[in-house]
Amino acid sequence: xxxxxxxxxxxxxxxxxxxxxxxxxxxxxxxxxxxxxxxxxxxxxxxxxxxxxxxxxxxxxxxxxxxxxxxxxxxxxxxxxxxxxxxxxxxxxxxxxxxxxxxxxxxxxxxxxxxxxxxxxxxxxxxx
Numbered sequence: 001x002x003x004x005x006x007x008x009x010x011x012x013x014x015x016x017x018x019x020x021x022x023x024x025x026x027x028x029x030x031x032x033x034x035x036x037x038x039x040x041x042x043x044x045x046x047x048x049x050x051x052x053x054x055x056x057x058x059x060x061x062x063x064x065x066x067x068x069x070x071x072x073x074x075x076x077x078x079x080x081x082x083x084x085x086x087x088x089x090x091x092x093x094x095x096x097x098x099x100x101x102x103x104x105x106x107x108x109x110x111x112x113x114x115x116x117x118x119x120x121x122x123x124x125x126x127x128x
Contacts, residue, residue, distance in 0.1 A: 008114045012107025016040045019099045032095025039080060039096060040103040043073050 007014075016037050023033045050069040054062035077100060085093035 008110040008117070011110030012040065012044060012103045015106040016099055016103035019102055023095055023099065028095040028098075029089070029092050031089075032092040033099055035080075035084065035092060036096035036099025036103070039077050039100050043077060043100075043104070044107065046073055 019036070020030075020033050024030065046069065050066060054065050057065070081093045081097050081100075084096065
């Protein structure tokens with residue numbers, strides 16, 4: 001794996017970890033950071049598991065599975081944040097939401113870069 005690929009593949013988790021000092025400087029609750037990180041790691045892990053499973057099935061079903069997984073994971077995260085905000089603490093839920101959305105956004109960016117790199121490598125190896 002090339003260094004750029006490693007950075008791109010770990011961008012989401014790096015952003016989630018780097019968010020801690022920003023949360024603390026902004027006066028946000030550390031519990032919110034923990035919750036955002038936990039939600040991100042669960043989402044990321046389930047996404048990886050779904051992707052590994054989808055590799056071995058027909059493309060049409062793999063796309064459907066990936067889409068359903070993506071939407072279901074989003075609903076689960078929103079549901080957890082909603083319950084935390086209503087039952088426990090709005091600042092914790094809002095902090096967790098911010099950590100999660102930044103990690104999610106940068107992970108998506110990293111995966112997009114990874115896809116571009118893999119396509120470029122595939123074309124180079126095919127002699128195109």
